[in-house]
Amino acid sequence: MDNNRYFSLNKFFKPQKTRPLLHVNPTDNALRVDAEKSVITVFQYDENSVEEFKLDNIGECVKYKTTDKNIWINVEGLKRADVKAICRDFDIHLLIEEDILSVGQRPKTDLFEDFVFCLLYMLSYGQDNVLLNKEQISLILGKNFVLTFQEEPNRDAFDKVRLRLKNLHNKQLQQYGCDFLYYALIDAIVDDYFIAMDIFGEKIEEAEEHIVKAHSKISMSYILFLRKELLLLRRSIYPARDAISSINKNENELFSSKTLRYLKDIYDHILQATEMVENYREGMANLQDLHLNQANLKMNESMKIMAIVTCLLAPAAVIGGIFGMNFSQIPFLHDHYGFYFSVAVMLLIPLWMIYVFKKRGWF
Template sequence: MAKKKHHLNSIATEPENEDFYHQPGTIPGTIIVDANAPPPKIVLIDYSPTEAISKEIDTPEECIPYLDTESVSWVDVRGLGNEDILQRLGQVFELHPLVLEDIVNVPERPKVQDYEDQLVIIARMVMPKKKNHGFHSEQVSFVLGKHYLLTVQEEPKRDCFEPVRSRIFKNKGIICKNGSDYLAYALIDAIIDGFFPVLEKYGERIEDLEDEVISQPTPKTLRKIYKVKQELLQLRRAIWPQRNLLHTLIQDDNEIISNEVRVYLRDCYDHAVQVIDMVETYRELASGLMDVYLSAVSNRMNEIMKLLTVISAIFIPLTFIAGVYGMNFNTEKSPYNMPELNWYWGYPACLAVMAVIAALLLYIFWHKGWLENSSRLNR
């Protein structure tokens, strides 16, 4: 089973690392831990309608007493840099080797898989970068059981789950009154809603690019447009399969997810469709900007050629007069050999004639509208 492995944490602003693949014939379930991945940090949140606790644990075995209780246990693993802990995590939660492979060997296409008393969900989370353009992207894996939820993230420092944690500890809403399936919905909904701040920044960037393309397009503008198109394509690849993921969760008859939670998942599905519509709209706008840029550059080149043509047209008769008077004639031999060469005002008169011709040509060009600047496009 050949499977590609590379990290997409800086997918929008940094070049991807060299791709890594399993060797052909590799045993299914083989996991490969990235040497640069951060070590796992395990946080256990156990809550019920009356209380909630949170603690950081050192080993996966410490969460075993919480898995079969009536309270909801959320085991959040942040980081994929320790193979031993990951293997022990698979033993504690009785994960199928292929599930552990999908969790560790990122990136995996977002999907849903049913393993008897467990539901495995692979999703992709995006967050806007604070200091520059682009976004962070990472895989989030869910293993949903009857009374527990295991989440595995690539990065320990950032996620979009803080509002859900706050609702748990402040006992806001109905999250503490529901089971692990509602917790899974709340986290997936936070992932989908996390696309909107990213798209908002892309809307602002596209507006700025529109002004730049219309006012003064440069080759740097073209590079900006192309980069936005690439990043929007990555967003599309992240959100599109997650719509199918949500559709599967809504339609499949799985006992782990209650009918009440499926109603909430339909609302989450609507948000995913809205995100897809926004991504497609921005992609069309970016493609339109590319066309506008090419048109603006073409118009600018036409203006340059028009200016050069006007200058050439003005200097053609002037060059003709100067060329004629540059010939050597002897007026003593014949009165027809340019008698004006001996005129007292011959030189000023020649310059005056040339100036009148140039002014007349400029007036004709202006009257026909050939001197107007049309390289800048109006909105």
């Protein structure tokens, strides 16, 4: 991050009133605002072929329910009526429908006999890596289908999965079925955690470098902004660890033994991510301490300069006070060179004091 951009960011993050971090009730899905548009994509595939369809109407999804091939339906941009319709068509439990439409829901996993539901957050940085964004992702695994729901069509963590699915030279996704596709989608979300944390780590390092510089003007509001980003990382990644652990411990027949081995690998990654969050937490504490220490050091430097100036002016004040007394008999009172002599003494004594201070290393 170059200096100009950094200081523009520092100027941008001025102290201001913000909403509390917990400002929504996740059980109240009435807070969900329908998206302006929904993008519905369907992948129909088997070991030998992959077909992709763009649908205009959510009602067209039901015809893929009875196919013999594997189905992945991805909905980008949530509308209440569309979610209700597709959940009804695929016999998804009402509680899962409420979780999909919830706002600020905690990452979780629900295991049913006929399907598995997992809710996670996708983390990504916006333009110029300034603001950390999160998006709620809901994933449902059925016997021969996967349903995914994304809040916004602008950000997508699944592009790599789509490319792998379309690549007929590497048929791993096609051969292992929907459970392996489910693993690949979760793995793509977890991989983005590391990208976001790497960017956040760079921001902490850059902030430390600017703090230790002599003329740094980093504000405490920017450090508090980084703390909020860290809290967002922590609240997204820590519950995700529990959600993925629940999938690993399940005995649902929807997952093959091969896929379960891959899911354990995701769990190892999420554990590593939680350790990185703890490291960044310590780094933020050190950053705050460093900022306070630098502020105290600057204040001490200012106080030292003020004390030196006061000491240097003290002799002049004393001499001026003595010769300003209203006594009739004062040395050099009527002397022609008395004034020049007193001024010379006022200058020589501070110069001698500067020499003594310098020799003793006081400044």
